[in-house]
Amino acid sequence: MEERDYAGCCGLYCGLCPRFQSTAPSRCLGCQLGPQHDYCSVYRCCVTKRGYHTCADCEEYPCERLLRVIGVEVGLDSFVSHKPMLPNLERMRQAGLETYLAEQRERRLWVEHLLANYNEGRSMTFYCTACALLPAETIRQAILEMEDVLAAGHVDGSDLKAKARTMKSLIKELARQADVDLKLRRKRRAP
Numbered sequence: 001m002e003e004r005d006y007a008g009c010c011g012l013y014c015g016l017c018p019r020f021q022s023t024a025p026s027r028c029l030g031c032q033l034g035p036q037h038d039y040c041s042v043y044r045c046c047v048t049k050r051g052y053h054t055c056a057d058c059e060e061y062p063c064e065r066l067l068r069v070i071g072v073e074v075g076l077d078s079f080v081s082h083k084p085m086l087p088n089l090e091r092m093r094q095a096g097l098e099t100y101l102a103e104q105r106e107r108r109l110w111v112e113h114l115l116a117n118y119n120e121g122r123s124m125t126f127y128c129t130a131c132a133l134l135p136a137e138t139i140r141q142a143i144l145e146m147e148d149v150l151a152a153g154h155v156d157g158s159d160l161k162a163k164a165r166t167m168k169s170l171i172k173e174l175a176r177q178a179d180v181d182l183k184l185r186r187k188r189r190a191p
Contacts, residue, residue: 003101005032006108007092009046009054010070011085015108016132018079018124021115042069056092077184081129107131110139118146120164126182130171133180142170 006015008031014020019028032053037043045065046052055061070082077083092100111131115124131139146167150157155166175182 001030001033003105004053004097005030006104007032007054007097007101009040009052010042010066011055011088011092012080013084013088013104013107013132015104016080016111016128018128021111021124021128040069042066053097054089054092056089056097061089061093062086075185077186079125079184081132081184084132103136106136107139110136110143113143114139114167118160118164118167120160123164123168125184126168126171129182129184130175133182134171134175134178138174138178139171142167142174145170 006013008014010031012031014028014030014032017028019026020030022028031037031040031043032047038048042055042065045063046055046058050058052058055063055066070085071077088100088104091103095103108131111127114127114131119127146163149155149166149170150163155162157163172182
């Protein structure tokens with residue numbers, strides 16, 4: 001993939017998406033690759049109809065369609081957090097796509113590090129969400145703190161579940177200090 005292929009039309013950065021990071025057969029190749037996203041009205045409007053790379057390029061941004069699809073009014077998430085989508089598009093408009101992509105690349109590399117070293121099979125969505133919502137420096141700080149914990153022998157480095165539990169606790173604490181909510185906002189089911 002080229003770096004620009006990680007930029008989804010709607011402001012999603014595909015490199016931080018659990019469906020993209022997955023190794024399962026249902027893995028998503030990213031919003032800019034292949035016809036698998038023809039079902040998405042934002043993709044059809046942005047790429048197919050208007051020929052833009054992202055909605056940040058459009059003079060009608062932010063349009064009603066985009067706001068409806070990413071759920072601005074209802075404030076809900078899907079399998080990824082929708083919170084960074086509009087700020088991501090604003091950053092693209094302000095700094096340009098290449099600067100935005102360089103910033104996001106650092107986050108993608110951090111999530112790939114977390115998944116390779118601290119994923120016990122149940123933490124992918126958490127790590128992707130944390131890397132999407134927290135500053136890259138905060139993720140780096142959590143990883144450095146974890147290295148100190150491991151070096152001090154407070155956690156068995158061969159126990160992946162213990163490492164994942166500790167890493168998630170470190171990230172949650174740094175998120176709490178930064179007043180960042182890492183929980184996905186899901187629709188509540190009736191009792």
